[in-house]
Amino acid sequence: MSTPRSPFDLEAIRADFPILERRLDPETPLIYLDGGATSQRPRQVIDAEVAFLTRDNAAVKRGAHRLASAATDAYEDARETIAAFLGAPSPDEVVITRSTTEALNLVAHSLGSGDETVPDHLRVRAGDEILVTEMEHHANLVPWQELARRTGATLRWIPVAEDFTLDLTDLDSLVTDRTRVIALTHQSNVLGTVTPVERLVEAARSVGALTVLDMAQSAPHMSVDVAALGVDFAAVSGHKMYGPTGIGILWGRYEHLAAMPPFLTGGSMIETVHMDRSTYAEPPARFEAGTPPISQAVGLAAACDYLTALGMDAVAAHEQELTRRALRGLTAIDGVRVIGPADGPERRGAVSFDLAGRHPHDVGQVLDSLGIEVRVGHHCAWPLHRRFGLHGTTRASFSVHTTPSEVDALIAGVARTIDFFGSLS
Amino acid sequence: MSTPRSPFDLEAIRADFPILERRLDPETPLIYLDGGATSQRPRQVIDAEVAFLTRDNAAVKRGAHRLASAATDAYEDARETIAAFLGAPSPDEVVITRSTTEALNLVAHSLGSGDETVPDHLRVRAGDEILVTEMEHHANLVPWQELARRTGATLRWIPVAEDFTLDLTDLDSLVTDRTRVIALTHQSNVLGTVTPVERLVEAARSVGALTVLDMAQSAPHMSVDVAALGVDFAAVSGHKMYGPTGIGILWGRYEHLAAMPPFLTGGSMIETVHMDRSTYAEPPARFEAGTPPISQAVGLAAACDYLTALGMDAVAAHEQELTRRALRGLTAIDGVRVIGPADGPERRGAVSFDLAGRHPHDVGQVLDSLGIEVRVGHHCAWPLHRRFGLHGTTRASFSVHTTPSEVDALIAGVARTIDFFGSLS
Amino acid sequence: MSNPLSSLYTEIVMEHDKRPLHAGLREPFDAEVHHVNPTCGDEITLRLRLGADELVQDVSYEAVGCAMSRASASIMADLLIGRPVHEIQPVSDHLEAAMRSRGRLAGDEELLGDGVALLGAAKFPARVKCVLMPWKAYQAALVEARTLGA
Amino acid sequence: MSNPLSSLYTEIVMEHDKRPLHAGLREPFDAEVHHVNPTCGDEITLRLRLGADELVQDVSYEAVGCAMSRASASIMADLLIGRPVHEIQPVSDHLEAAMRSRGRLAGDEELLGDGVALLGAAKFPARVKCVLMPWKAYQAALVEARTLGA
Ligand SMILES: Cc1ncc(COP(=O)(O)O)c(C=O)c1O
Ligand SMILES: Cc1ncc(COP(=O)(O)O)c(C=O)c1O
DSSP states (O other), X not given: OOOOOOXXXXXXXXXXXXXXGOEEETTEXXXXXXXXXXXXXXXXXXXXXXXHHHHTOOOSSSOOSHHXXXXXXXXXXXXXXXXXXXXXXXGGGEEEESOHHHHHHHHHHHHTSOOTTSOXXXXXXXXXXXXXXXXXXXXXXXXXXXXXXXXXXXXXXXXXXXXXXXXXXXXXXXXXXXXXXXXXXXXXXXXXXXXXXXXXXXXXXXXXXXXXXEOTTTTXXXXXXXXXXXXXXXXXXXXXXXXXXXXXXXXXXXXXXXXXXXXXXXXXXXEEEOSSOEEEXXXXXXXXXXXXXXXXXXXXXXXXXXXXXXXXXXXXXXXXXXXHHHHHHHHTSTTEEEOSOOSSTTBOSEEEEEETTBOHHHHHHHHHHXXXXXXXXXTTOHHHHHHXXXXXXXXXXXXXXOOHHHHHHHHHHHHHHHHHHHHHO | OOOOOOSSOHHHHHHHOXXXXXXXXXXXXXXXXXXXXXXXXXXXXXXXXXXXXXXXXXXXXXXXXXXXXXXXXXXXXXXHHHHXXXXXXXGGGEXXXXXXXXXXXHHHHHHTSOOTTSOGGGOOOTTOEEEEETTOOGGGTHHHHHHHHHHTOEEEEEOBOTTSSBXXXXXXXXXXXXXXXXXXXXXXXXXXXXOOHHHHHHHHHHHTOEEEEEOTTTTTTXXXXXXXXXXXXXXXXXXXXXXXXXXXXXXXXXXXXXHSOOSSXXXXXXXXXXXXXEEEOOTTGGGOOSSOOHHHHHHHHHHXXXXXXXXXXXXXXXXXXXXXXXXXXXXXXTTEEEXXXXXXXXXXXXXXXXXTTBOHHHHHHHHHHTTEEOEEEOTTOHHHHHHTTOSOEEEEEOOTTOOHHHHHHHHHHHHHHHHXXXXXX | OOHHHHHHSOHHHHHHHHSOTTBBOOSOOSEEEEEEETTTTEEEEEEEEEOGGGBEEEEEEEEESOHHHHHHHHHHHHHHTTSBHHHHHHHHHHHHHHHTTTXXXXXXXXXXXXXXXXXXXXXXXXXXXXXXXXXXXXXXXXXXXXXXHO | OOXXXXXXXOHHHHHHHHSOTTBBOOSOOSEEEEEEETTTTEEEEXXXXXOGGGBEEEEEEEEESOHHHHHHHHHHHHHHTTSBHHHHHHHHHHHHHHHXXXXXXXXXXXXXXXXXXXXXXXXXXXXXXXXXXXXXXXXXXXXXXXXXXX
């Protein structure tokens, strides 16, 4: 049986990423398996930002001169590209933030503003409930803890089952008439589990709750469509999808955004300002206080274009294949316990594992000596690790430029790690 | 009398800025006099960011592998460079934010967190007073309006006198035992006025109030030293000081930061996380939730290095000279009313003016046709414009790469603008 | 002075800027709206009076703004007064399309009248808003008048 | 396996990792502290018992962490127990300086004893914290014990 030819020209893709030519030391080429923490940038993204900076750079939305118009066009065109990439019905629903973290904080703070003119379904108050899951990244957990603390609302959570998926057994009692928000991840950054978003959207709708989807780990790896998913808000980070740091996106349904109070305040988000009071602009401007990440928006749009040109379905297929290969290889090694579901359609590419109780720092250290860059620790999902009695795991995550032989190197490296520590004891 | 030779090699400096070679159309070279809105980037800044991205890019503070160590070193080294540039006693007092706007929102939100475990002097509550000035940029006004609204505190302001400086006549009655915060700009982005920071710090100290200084417009143009200024907090934006967008700095005294609750929450700012509660890291990490602007920090450090190499005193002298030249030329034109103080040591380089009631959009349009890029409108200081009965002004602002002949072109352009509209009526 | 500039500040525009038609706020009116452009601080207060069969009986306004926006308000008021709403919609649509075309769509003088003099602004993205602001205000006033009348 | 790796996981480190000295939490104690490394989730609980003239009578601990941090705790406890506090300070200072030197500062075996075996970590910035964590906990416990004793 011959493996089907990848629709990917992997060699050409690898040539797009200058950092892949780097050697960690003269003998050790880089095998970057940490795209889950931050992705590398293709030349196309870097070039787009540099071209903007050396040709059109100016403040956006504030100037009447030609350079300012060129910059504003570049910024707003970027918003359109990003909107299309995410499946947003309108670019006016796309708020440019600093990161996924800031996007989620924006929603949590705005819902808890205490502004009494805001419609009830967009306010979280004492007695209300906020539902999250036990597999959330801290970015989609701590802001909700804080919202609960500030408002007197109660935080509840959907547990994770032994098979590393959400345990929906008690969903009916977890979602109540008091539930105002269900916040969940689209794809776990530790387990690789894709969550049953539709099911939760349905549950939320049945009680009039809002859904907030953390797409930081899904948007770079599969075709996403916020409108089709049916959620109310979604967040992504530029730096995890081959774009710059310093930029993230909050997508929100326009009717919600239009009724929500601002979070950050300052220039460019106002309508009128007097010394003692101000009124605020329409979305998305209302949520973009101050000078935005301008060149970063241009870079992120270039990243969207790059992914679109590869085709998100092809990207997903490529990474599924790598994930399958890794799971097969790793589970065959004695002492390796994969922390995540077995292969399947709802199982994507973050492969975390425990190595016979050996501390992940030590595992990562040996792999690093082989040039294999993986992440170790709790990956900002501490409660999830606690759930499985772990202090941390070692995580490999795959990118468009990852090759099957890099996955094989990982598998071999893990086997050598076991030998290494075995030989020392 | 011969003018002293500028210590600046202006031609060499101009060669550092690739965008200055741009032509707006085949006949029109770019005369960029809008550094007050956003500055252009020297090659050194762009190159530093690209070098980082193609060599050391990885997530910071989270990884054990070599690439992550290199990235973390680059990020923390940048923090040290920025700290030194601002005169911060310790890099631990330097919080990397998204912008000046976010830095100021951070302080305002943290002071109003409602957390009762926070010491009194770091809390704003009902009945307290917040003092600002009438010349603030919206970024240092609206967050304080919002803080007042949320907490029930009262917002008061120091008026602007006819001579475009702060009117301190009633300072003694404006600063009371209830004043918790005095927030002011270091240099007005419209008037070019430098405020009497020492006097206000003294007033604040006498009642135990905190001082928050908006240095967005001073840090790029004069030597600043937050410790010597005696303030409690200070904010700057990368993009106004030849660095990237998407990054700003909040400097704060360590003892304050150590006692303040976080603003944004999520990954990297925590100490421990359980499903129902979290504890937070020490500053500056406590205030840096999520993946920070990493390559932007590297770029901003390169910008600091660039300015330091030029010498901030030389930068200030160069720009003072240009300001003097502009004031001399513009005030000599009939119909021009400069909105800002006459030349003097506390008068720096933002030269705003009204042209015989002609709408600034129209003025800017004619200047743009000559390649002269200036900003028009209220420059995010609407109350200040209202104070002088204006809807907007035309503003020229100067940068390290601005030449005396560019200033002369501005003066000639303004004269031609008057002729142009005169000929039409 | 370069060419595009004179295509912007045409004689007609300067004339309307200087002596705007139908300016000032008058009674009676069915709806009043106030619009602000937050970027430049421009403002317009506009009143609309509808008669039978949605005939625009009066449009009165007070506008703070640049030459383009003041001229646009003046030209608009002159186009609207005395015409039924249904006749105005195509004019408004055409103007918006032409203004957003970056100069690719030539204006139809039959529809726009003096309004063609504003089309020079289509090549200046920052000025498109100035020209359209009075029209946005009219549209909002119309919605309000209809709601109140209903 | 590349060379720096074996300079990190020396025989002495692996031995302490496997059979840590003085591990477990014991009574009596004057101060107890709990430290966490938020990046990796490592934790140490450490108890300190001081005798007359600030002699360290006992250091007991429970540590969750990598080989480096566990070995460091074990070596530290063994260095501390039975010595007066004033003798320990130079050891602690020297270890910290050597660890932060990126390998430029060679360790003094007289001062550090088995602790020299930890110095391989100085070349791995991410691991420096692991080695220093038990020492930070000891310093904090000392401050606390002195406060309570005062
Ligand atoms: C005085 C002053 N403060 C604050 C700001 C806001 O800076 P940013 O937009 O980078 O947040 C600006 C610039 O717009 C400014 O000039
Ligand atoms: C699932 C998930 N959510 C949120 C985040 C936070 O993203 P950022 O750090 O870019 O704000 C991450 C990445 O760290 C993540 O993996």
